[in-house]
Amino acid sequence: MSSARDSAASERAGGAPLLKVEGLRKSFFGVEVLKGVSFTLEAGKALGVIGENGSGKSTTMNIINGLLPPSAGTMAIDGRPYAPANSKEAARAGIAFIHxxxxxxxxxxxxxxxxxxxxPRRISWLPQIxxxxxxxxxxxxxxxxxxDLSPDMLVNRLAPGERQLVEIAKALSGDARIIVFDEPTTSLTSREAERLFALVAQLKARxxxxxxxxxxxxxxLRLCDDVVTLRDGTMVDNRPAASVTTGHLIESMLGRPIAELFPPRSAAAPRQEVALDVRGLTQPGIVHDLTFxxxxxxxxxxxxxxxxxxxETARILFGLDPALSGTVAVNGTVIAQRSPRACMAxxxxxxxxxRRGDGLLLPEGVLTNVELARLADLRTNAAAPLPQAMLDRxxxxxxxxVRIKAHDLVRQPVLSLSGGNQQKVVxxxxxxxxxxxxxxxxxxRGIDVGAKAEIYGLVRQLAERGTGVLVISSEVEELLGVCDRVLTMAHGEIVAxxxxxxxxxxxxxRAAMQRQEGAA
Amino acid sequence: MWRFLRRLLTSEYLVLLLTALYVLCLWPFAPEIVSAQTALEVIMAMLPLLLLAIGQTFVLIVAGIDLSITSTMAFSSVVAAALMTGDGGYLAGNALAVPVALIAFLLIGLAVGCANGLCVVRLGMPSFMVTLVAQTFLSGAAIWFTSLHSTSVSIGDLPAAFSVIGRGGIAGIPYALLLCLVVAFAAHWLLGRTTLGRWLYAVGNNPRAATVSGVPTGRVIIIAFVLSGFCAALASIVYTSRLETGTPVLGQRVLLDVIGAAVIGGVSLFGGRGKISWVILGVLFLSVVDKGLQLLGLSQSIVFAVKGGVILLAAIIDALRSRILVRVAA
Amino acid sequence: MQTSSTRASLAVLRSAPALLFVAVVVLFAILAPRFLEVQNFANILTQSANVAIVAVGMTFVLLLAGVDLSVGAAMYVCAAVAGLYFKDLPAPAAMALMTAIGALFGAINALFIVGLGIAAFIVTLATLFVGRGLALHLSQTKMVFAGDPVLAFGQGGFLGISYAVWTMAIVLLLALWVQQWTPYGRYLYAIGADREGARKAGIPVRRVVFATYVLCGTLAGLGGFVSFSQVAAASSGFGLQKEFPVIAAAVLGGTSLFGGRGGVLGSVFGAILIQTVQNGLVLLNANPYLYPLVISAIIFIAVLLDSQRTRILARLTRRQIRIEPGVEARRSTAT
Incomplete structure (x- = not known):
């Protein structure tokens, strides 16, 4: 095995890059989600991959990890073709993933x-660890x-940051030569994140x-040598990190001027009536004193x-998760016993x-899905006949x-609709x-740009009709584009x-990345 | 060829086709399988089974399973029999004996269903474990209860007014058939035309999405188990009145028939899919298989084994069907 | 604050079976003086051996979040074949034969569960009926008698301890080794905790699951042999509903029906606990009709404890977003 690595090293000296990805394409059910992605990674370098949700990042990574076969395109490690059939082969080829x-x-x-x-075994024929x-x-x-932990400690007793480091240790154990980090810092405290960055630098140096x-x-930008930008399954940008700013990156991620994607704001100022009034919402370990x-x-x-x-805030507001204290009022009336039914009422x-887990009955048709939430309103006995014609109409x-594209609203299961159309059903x-x-x-999430613009338009229309809308998003650009006001949360509190x-x-x-005092 | 097979497997009438095929295959060996007498016997054998299968369907639709139905039958059978038996029953000779006994049947069924449902919903226990425990407990209770009231293994001497339910009829139509038709129609209507029906399917399909959409998920699951218990009680009335005795081993062997019939009919074990018309076909199929094996003169134990095989077959078809449906949809 | 109280209730739930055992022993010791005799304890161990052995196999299946309802039927099939066609085999050969038939039975289950992807409880429910029907057919529903060598095994012992208990001890030790010291044993826990994650981590999930159902069948065969040697004759009720005490033993011993938690040591303990209860009932001359009621009540309690524990664990492992001031660091209160 070590001789194989030596020969690999000598080949690398010959000029082939560590990882070369060329023209990757992937289609799901006839929809092309990846339309030709190419990049190279040199040894001792870090490559940043950015893009909005649904831009094809995860599909690309799943292909590299052997979880998905590409529809077209090739990959090579050290100049040798690389086509993993599963994640085990990817690991054997020296690729490790930190998900x-x-x-x-x-x-x-x-x-x-x-x-x-x-x-490890002591005696080769006896399967004893x-x-x-x-x-x-x-x-x-x-x-x-x-x-600094005992190897015998059970993982369920580790803090999130410690678990992340164990995961990295796992990647190192397999003699990995390429390590892929997927959103590694989201659950880390600032000290843990700094430790991670130092570790990445060490890995590069090795x-x-x-x-x-x-x-x-x-x-x-701080960690990487090159940055690849994906949008709608296409690689739109690939250049040295030293030559770009975050502003550039945002523009190439969105791909069009913000004005085109987002609907115009209404001229009228928001009305003065309060739609949603949240006071002192607290659940230990989850959220603290939310008031807005x-x-x-x-x-x-x-x-x-x-x-x-x-x-978590959204789930508590809608009565899906409990809160120890605090009140939620809609149109001035406090909801006494929060449950989805009470909140809907x-x-x-x-x-x-x-969407798929909490939002849809996947094998059912569009109409059945759309009617589901309406059933709770029918102020009749559950065993009374349904006003079927009215419901369907x-x-x-x-x-x-909402312009759902489906060829049969009754019989076509929503399972077979595209992500954008599924979201429109919800x-x-x-x-x-x-x-x-x-x-x-x-x-x-996971919707193409066209459908996104439509959904933003619908949300704006809804607000213009007088609904109070609360949008939660990990895409800051999206919030900038649609919101009248933005609250920033960190460690379960509203911080800005x-x-x-x-x-x-x-x-x-900056506000979102604040660390809780004394947390580290 | 593959496409034809696929259409066949997903067809609603696959079971009917299989039934016809089975009868045709058996015809040369047991000619009496095609006769009015056999048809009548099959229908009569079907009725209580159908009641049980309809009840089971509600539970299967919400992705649960009810293994306690046979013991519910046995227990309600002996308790009701002890109430009305002429041989030292609590209400022997009383004019109200039969109505009270009927209420006892139904109350026991409802109570067992409710207890099962509460354990599943409120205590978070897996339904197959809860109902398996209920099965042993109730069958043990039925045997113990019988031992208190009778020196033999069953409680006989039931009033004639009761046995007439299983044997009599109006204008040549047996009461049992009427009861079955009413229940089947009611269940069909409930599933297809009411809010509760929609909720049952929604909960079986995706309980999380159902909860978020305002479906009282827990209550719906409890109702499904209560309906199953209720149907078990009705089936118990039919069986007990036919046998004219209350017995703690009532219907001990029909559990697999019931689940098998529902699954063969196309009710999914994973929840969210099933129709009463499918269940009727499934019950018909199993009853015909049963009759055919009897006519061939096979021993009870072989029939037992064959039925286990049929269940396995049904589960395989169910698994294949789900896979095909997913693939077709995709 | 909330965390420490849920942890306390978890500790109570975890020790509930042990408390139950102590309560049962004290209760019977007061009510039936003979209960505390050494010979009685030896009897309890000998009688619990067959359930304990099958429960070991069941534990492995449960660790995978599966279930095997057909173990009782497998026991009956093994006994019927051995008693009908191989009556004169020496005890070790009979043991090997029945174990092999059990393995075959398990392999059939595994084939449907792994190969065709059908829910384990429905497959094993079906094979339960097929197996019982087959055995009833072979035996013409008559009693099947054990051969003399097998009988001798059932009555004999070594160093004053019955062969049944020796068998149980050896099975337990081997299973403990497999569970704690082999890759296969650790894979069981990984698969039970997160099947998809295990597949992603490169664990041969299908092979492990297959092997586990085969193992469960094998131990059902061995348990069938021990039971057959003790009762000397297999009636049509042999092994009937044996799956109950077996699952109950495992769950009482702390193995979860939801996979990934528990172990074989606890299951053997659970089997002994159940036998202790039955033994006590016999000594008290309780109405035998009440036994199934008592046993199912115990199973109910076991399943209830398990589901409550699973709920609490799920609550504990829910991600904490913030660190509440005044709450001790998690590690210091963790057990």
Whole structure:
């Protein structure tokens, strides 16, 4: 094995880059999501990959990791063709992934997690784990990532930052030569993040190649040598980090002037009636003393990193998760026992972050999905007959108004619709109820730019009709484009508030990256 | 060829086709399978099974399973029989004996269903475990209860007014058939035309999405189990009155038939899919298979084994069907 | 604050089976003086051996978040074949034969579960019926008697300890080794905790699952042999509903029905606990009709404890976003 690495090294000296990706294409169900992506990664360098959600980043990475086969295109490591059939082959070729969702087994120890790919044995014919060797190797790897923990500790007792470092240690254990980081800092404290950056520099110095994916463009520019920008499955930019600014990167990510993507703001000032009034909402360990208002006709955004409590806030507001104290009022009436039903009765609507998991009945048709939330309003006995004709008429009307593209509203399962159309189905479901307050969590995740513009337009129309809208998003540009006001969350608190036209990307991000005092 | 197979597998009438094929195959060996007498016997055998399968369908639609139905039958059978038996029953000879006993049947069914549902929803226990425990507990309770009231293994001497339910009829149509038709229509209507029906499918399809959309998910699941218990009680009335005895081993062997019939009919074990018309076809298929094996003169134990195989077959078809549906949709 | 109270309730739930055991022993010791005799404890161990052995296999299946309802049927098939066609085999050969038939039975389950992707409980429910029907057919629903060598095994012992208990001890030790010291054992936990993650991590999930159902069948065969040697004859009720005490033993011992948690040591303990209860009921001359009621009540408690524990654990592992002042660091209160 070491001789193979030697020959690889000599070949590298011959000039072939560590990783070369050329013309990658990928289609799902006839829809092309990746339209020719090419880049190279040299040893000892870091490559930043940026792009909005749905731009093709994760598809590209899944192809490199062997989880998806490309429809076309080639990859090469050290000049030799590389076509992994699964993640195991990718690992064998020297590629290690640090995912946003960590892949650690909580019921196993650190040492076991590190050794899982190939447990060491003392006697080759006896499948007995050599625990002493496993422990020693784990201790060594933990030292390399500067983590002072016992290898025997169960993973479920580690803090998120510690888990991330264990994951990196795992990548190092497999003699990886290319390490891919996917949004690595979202759950880290600032001290942990600094430690991670130092580690990345170390890895580069040792001659490893690093691919770094992140939404925090400042970090990307600081760590990487080159930056690749993806948009709608196409690589739109690939240049040295030294030659660009965050402003450039944003422009190439969005790909068009902001004015085209987002609807014009209404001339009229937001009305003075309060649509949503939240006071002192607190749940230990999750959110702390959230107090804010949304006026009728106003669009308020919540910005924050993953793990800042933005989605948790939405779930608590809608009664899906409990809160220890605090009140939520819609149109001046406090909702007593918050549950989805009570919140809906008060006039709330909630488009969830996880469209497929929380939003849709995938095997059912469009109309059945659109009608579902309406059923709770029918003030009749659950066993009484449905006013089917009326329901269908209203639902088709709603489906038409959001322009859902489906060839059969009754029989075609929503499973087979595109992401944008699926999201419109969820929108139609809630629009049918004419909500007083509409909470949208990541309304445009995984949706192409065209559908995004349509959804922004719908949201603006809704606000103009007097609904108070709360938009939660990880895309700061989106919030800048649609919101009248932006609240920034960090560690479960609202830490800053910005009002249009004083919405400033850098200031929002800075606020979002605040660390909790004493947290580190 | 593949496309034809695919259409066949996803067809609603696959089961009917299989039934016809089975009868044709058996015809040369057991000619009496094609006769009015056999048809009548099959229908009569179908009825209580259909009641059970309809109840089971509600639970399967919400992605649960109810393994307690046979024991619910047995337990309600012996308790109701102990109430009305002429041989030392609590209400022996009383004019109200039969109505009270009927209420007892239904109350037991409803109570068991409710208890199952509450354990699943409020305590978060897996439904197959809850109902498996209920099965042993109730069958043990039924045997114990019988031992208190009778020296034999069952409680006989039931009033004639009760046995007439299973044997009598109006204008040549058996009461049991009427009951079954009413239940089937009601269930069909409930699933297809009411809010509750929509909610049942929604909960089975995606409980999280249902909750977010304002469906009272927990209550809907409890109702599904209650309906299953209620149907088990109705089936128990039919069986008990036919046998004219309350017995703790009532319907011990029909559990697999019931689940099998529902799954063969096309009700998904993963929830969210099923129709009463499919269930009727599934029950018909299993009853015909049963009759055919009897006519061939096979032993009970072989019939037992064959049925296990049929369930497995149904589960395989179910799995294939789900896969094909996903692929077609994609 | 909230965290420490949920942790406290978790600790109570975790020790509940042990408390239950102590309560049961004290109760029977007061009510039936004979209960505390050494010979009685030896009896309890000997009688719990068959359930304990099968429960070891069941534990591995449960660790994967699967289930095997067909173990009782597998026991009956093994006993019927051995008793009908191989009556004169020496005990070790009979043991090997029944174990092999059990393995075959498990392999059939595994084929449907892994190969065709059908839910384990429905596959094993079906094979339960197929197996029982087959065995009933082979035996013509008559009693099947064990051969003399097998009987001798059931009555004999070594160093004053019955062969059944020896078998149980050896199975337990081997299983503990497999569970703690082999890659396969650790894979069980990884797959049970996160099946998709295990697949991504390159664990041969399908092979592990297949092997586990085969192992469960194998141990059902071995448990069937031990039981057969003790009761000397297999009636049509042999192994009937044996899946209950077996699953109950595992769950009582702390193995979760939801996968990834527990272990074989606890399962053997659970089997002994259940046998202790039955033994006590016999000594008290309780109505035998009440046994199934008591046993199902115990199973209910076990499943209830497990589901509550799973809920609390899920609450604990929910990601904490902020560190509340005044709450101790998690690690110091963690157990």
């Amino acid at each position: 946003q969702e960590l892949n650690l087994f909580e019921n196993l120890s650190i040492a076991e997690n590190l050794a899982l790919q190939a447990f 050599d625990k002493a060797r496993m422990r020693a190797r784990a201790a060594d790897l933990l030292r390399r990532v500067d983590l 001659g490893l190649g690093v691919i770094y994916i992140s939404h925090i463009l400042e970090d990307v 208002r949304v006026m009728r006709g106003e669009i308020v955004g919540i910005a924050g990193l993953m793990g800042s409590g933005r989605s 008060a006039g709330m609507a909630f488009l969830t972050e996880d 209203d639902a088709s009307e709603a489906a038409r108004s 929108l139609a479901k809630w629009l049918l109820r004419e909500p007083a307050v509409f909470i949208l969590d990541e309304p445009t 508030e910005f009002t249009w036209p004083e919405l400033d990307r850098a200031a929002i991000l």
